[in-house]
Amino acid sequence: MNRVYQIVLKEWAEVFKNRFVLFTVAFLPILAAALPLGILYAINSSPDFVTDIGEDIPAGFAALCNNLTGEECAQYFLISQFILLFMLLPLAIPITIASYSIIGEKTTRTLEPLLATPITTAELLGGKAAAAVIPGVTATWIAYLALVIGAALMDVGPGVMDRLLDPFWLTAVFVVGPLLALTGVSVAVIVSSRATDPRTAEQTSMLVFLPIMAVFFAQLAGLILIDARLVLLIALGLIAVDAVLLAVAVQLFQRENILTRWK
Amino acid sequence: MIRIEGLTKQFDDITAVEALELEIRPGEVFGFLGPNGAGKTTTLRMLGALIKPTSGTAQVAGYRLGEDDHALRRNVGILTEAPGLYDRLSAARNLSFFAHMYGVDDVDGRVERYLKLLGLWERRSESVGTFSRGMRQKLAIARAMLHEPTVLLLDEPTTGLDPEAARLVREFIEGLRDEGRTIVLNTHNLDEADRLCDRIGVLNTRLLALDTPAALRREVFGRKVVFHLADLRPEFEATVANFPFVDAVESIDAKLVVTLDDPENQNPAIIAALVSAGAQLQFVGEIRQSLEEVYLHLMSKEGAEPERGDAP
Numbered sequence: 001m002n003r004v005y006q007i008v009l010k011e012w013a014e015v016f017k018n019r020f021v022l023f024t025v026a027f028l029p030i031l032a033a034a035l036p037l038g039i040l041y042a043i044n045s046s047p048d049f050v051t052d053i054g055e056d057i058p059a060g061f062a063a064l065c066n067n068l069t070g071e072e073c074a075q076y077f078l079i080s081q082f083i084l085l086f087m088l089l090p091l092a093i094p095i096t097i098a099s100y101s102i103i104g105e106k107t108t109r110t111l112e113p114l115l116a117t118p119i120t121t122a123e124l125l126g127g128k129a130a131a132a133v134i135p136g137v138t139a140t141w142i143a144y145l146a147l148v149i150g151a152a153l154m155d156v157g158p159g160v161m162d163r164l165l166d167p168f169w170l171t172a173v174f175v176v177g178p179l180l181a182l183t184g185v186s187v188a189v190i191v192s193s194r195a196t197d198p199r200t201a202e203q204t205s206m207l208v209f210l211p212i213m214a215v216f217f218a219q220l221a222g223l224i225l226i227d228a229r230l231v232l233l234i235a236l237g238l239i240a241v242d243a244v245l246l247a248v249a250v251q252l253f254q255r256e257n258i259l260t261r262w263k
Numbered sequence: 264m265i266r267i268e269g270l271t272k273q274f275d276d277i278t279a280v281e282a283l284e285l286e287i288r289p290g291e292v293f294g295f296l297g298p299n300g301a302g303k304t305t306t307l308r309m310l311g312a313l314i315k316p317t318s319g320t321a322q323v324a325g326y327r328l329g330e331d332d333h334a335l336r337r338n339v340g341i342l343t344e345a346p347g348l349y350d351r352l353s354a355a356r357n358l359s360f361f362a363h364m365y366g367v368d369d370v371d372g373r374v375e376r377y378l379k380l381l382g383l384w385e386r387r388s389e390s391v392g393t394f395s396r397g398m399r400q401k402l403a404i405a406r407a408m409l410h411e412p413t414v415l416l417l418d419e420p421t422t423g424l425d426p427e428a429a430r431l432v433r434e435f436i437e438g439l440r441d442e443g444r445t446i447v448l449n450t451h452n453l454d455e456a457d458r459l460c461d462r463i464g465v466l467n468t469r470l471l472a473l474d475t476p477a478a479l480r481r482e483v484f485g486r487k488v489v490f491h492l493a494d495l496r497p498e499f500e501a502t503v504a505n506f507p508f509v510d511a512v513e514s515i516d517a518k519l520v521v522t523l524d525d526p527e528n529q530n531p532a533i534i535a536a537l538v539s540a541g542a543q544l545q546f547v548g549e550i551r552q553s554l555e556e557v558y559l560h561l562m563s564k565e566g567a568e569p570e571r572g573d574a575p
Contacts, residue, residue: 006363010349010356017351109345113406116311116341117364118333256314260274 003119007127008134015100015131024096025135029143032085037150039078043071044154072157079151079160083226084216086140086173087234088209090181093136095205098188101128103198106262115255125189125253132188133181144173168228176231179238183208186245193252193262264289264414264445265310269319272305279305281469282319287462289413290443292436294450294460296558301467303449304344307416310447311341324414324445337365340407342417346399350392354383354402357391358409365410377405381435397428404435415439415446422451433459457554465561472561480552483560485510485522487550488530492517493543502540503533520550 015021065073105111114124148164163169187205195201215234218224251257265287272280280302287293295303308314310323312332321328326335348357355374362370378384381401391399400420407415420436421429429452436459439446450456456463457476465472465479472479480486492499495517503521504512508529510522523529526549537544 003364006360010352010360013356014349014351108347108350109343110347110349112313112343112345113341113347113361113403114364115313116336116339116343117361118336118366119364120333259308259314 003123004127004130007119007124008131011097011101011128011131012135014104015097018100021096021100025093025139028089028092029139029146032082032089032140033143033146033150035085036079036082036147037154040075040151040154040156043075043078044156068159068163069157072159075156075160076163079147079164080226081220083169083172084212084219086144087176087180087212089140089143090133090136090177091184091208091212092206093139094132094181094184095188095208096202097132097135098128098185099192099195099201099205100198101131102189102192103195103201106192106196111258111262115258121250121254125250128189129182129185132185133178136181136184137178140173140177144169166228168231171228171235172231176235176238179235179242180212182242183238183245186242186249189249189253190245193257264291265293265321265323265447267310267319267321270306270309270316270321271318272302272309272314273317278468280309280316280466283466283470285464285470285473287445287447289445290440291461292440292446292448292459294448294456294463295466296450296453296456296463296554297466298562303466304418306466307341307418307447307449310414311339311416312336313341324412337410338412338414340410340412340415342403342407342415342420344418344422346403348391348399348402348406351390353388354378354391354394355387357402358406361406362409367410373409377408381405382431395428397424397431400424400428400432401435404432408439413444415444417446418449419451420448421455429455453553453555453558463554465558467562467565471565476554476557479554479557483557484552486524486526487552488521488523488526488533488547489550490519490521490533490537490542490547491545492519492537493545495519496542499537499540499542502536506533506536509533 016025065076068076105114148161151164152161184205187208188201191205192201195204215224215226219226224230265285267283267285267287270280270283271278279300283302283306295306297303305314309316309328310321312323312328312335315329323335324338326332326338328335349360352360355378358374358377359370362373367373374387375384378387381404383398383402383405386394386398391402394402404417404420407417417436421432424432433455436446436448440459448456448460450459460476462473462475463479464470472482474482490503495514500512500514500519503509503519506529508524510524512522513520521533530547534544534547
């Protein structure tokens with residue numbers, strides 16, 4: 001375990017000296033918490049806005065508001081639009097960190113001396129994955145906590161507070177988030193095995209955003225409704241996807257592959 | 264200390280190393296010479312348990328490849344072709360990270376010892392990215408030594424260094440030899456191989472030659488003795504050629520160049536014969552062929568394209 005811990009410390013010491021990585025890790029969570037809070041602030045400042053938006057709430061979503069007042073339903077609808085941001089965060093941050101970490105090792109040719117130590121492949125991959133996943137998941141959880149505290153401070157209706165802490169949000173943030181972080185790391189390892197530039201690797205890896213963005217826009221268009229059941233289905237699907245991606249990533253991350261095939 | 268038995272490595276259809284058989288003794292400095300793509304780095308990587316052989320095996324520092332590779336790596340230090348250091352981290356942080364990876368007990372003490380030994384202590388807190396190539400190479404050597412391995416595998420340790428840095432690195436390697444460590448060296452520098460290595464293996468996928476530098480010279484060119492004469496007459500060449508132990512005689516200007524097996528015992532008879540024939544001998548000496556000539560000769564026989572003076 002000491003080696004994994006040391007790799008995590010080394011990765012953080014290295015990648016957080018990169019301003020772009022630092023910006024991604026710090027800025028995205030602030031955005032995820034600030035956007036819904038800003039909208040809540042706007043709603044509280046303008047009661048008419050609540051009435052207007054109330055008329056645009058899709059019928060499917062309105063069904064979820066059975067115990068909420070009209071104002072609470074409008075508040076909850078607007079905040080719910082941002083739940084996907086909390087799913088993108090744990091995906092984006094690990095991809096950025098892992099891309100810079102792995103490609104960085106390739107370009108400076110540091111992987112060979114590292115592989116010459118008694119470290120196991122599991123320790124190496126585990127350390128790199130942990131170094132990428134922990135900041136992503138932690139930042140997401142902090143952003144979520146900031147949203148909950150901020151919403152409470154803004155005096156949103158008690159029904160909305162209950163919803164922010166119901167299994168739907170908790171599953172999305174605490175179960176789907178880490179699973180997505182694992183997806184991000186696996187994809188970054190797979191892409192990094194072929195890429196030579198961290199930005200190319202990062203941008204290519206970001207293609208995994210597409211399915212999530214599709215869900216986001218489908219919800220905005222009222223085509224689907226992100227509810228507890230859909231989040232649970234996403235979680236189950238991710239377990240299967242992660243298992244496959246992780247197996248591919250581990251296979252690509254074998255010593256001999258790294259030394260002889262990674263260019 | 265290292266016993267290599269039929270070591271072979273293939274990458275798809277390409278054979279990088281073929282049926283390598285070799286034994287390297289404890290405390291020996293062994294050098295691999297060969298052109299680019301001859302399999303030297305692949306051999307070192309196999310000996311360091313970085314890549315698996317396709318067939319054959321080796322025993323390194325008491326551990327057989329593929330049986331306990333983690334223990335093997337704990338007892339082997341590798342200097343890779345590129346220094347491979349973390350540019351954003353300090354020299355001390357680079358070493359302490361690797362000390363943890365090798366499971367060193369007193370990390371701080373060991374890091375301090377090697378930074379001081381290689382003259383980098385004063386710059387321990389600076390980012391490695393600001394270091395010169397020579398300093399980086401020294402730091403990479405320190406990294407290979409951190410866990411005090413019994414076997415050291417050095418891949419081109421002085422390539423790209425300025426003469427002063429190269430000399431420092433060579434002196435450090437000589438110091439390691441004096442400590443009794445077993446060292447395997449891939450080098451571009453034939454003069455360096457000549458000076459540092461107890462034995463040399465010329466590799467071009469297969470092992471073409473294996474011996475001490477002096478013995479390789481003898482095997483390839485024989486021993487050549489030059490007799491400087493005040494006046495070279497045609498009968499002197501015939502006088503020398505009559506000896507059954509003389510392999511070849513050439514006359515060049517006022518000199519006779521004679522190829523012999525055992526000059527120490529055969530020279531007196533030649534000198535006596537030349538003096539009896541009326542030759543005035545000015546002096547006698549042995550021609551020392553350079554290792555480069557030996558290498559180029561072996562490579563041309565093999566049909567490979569050697570790089571004069573810069574064999575990888």
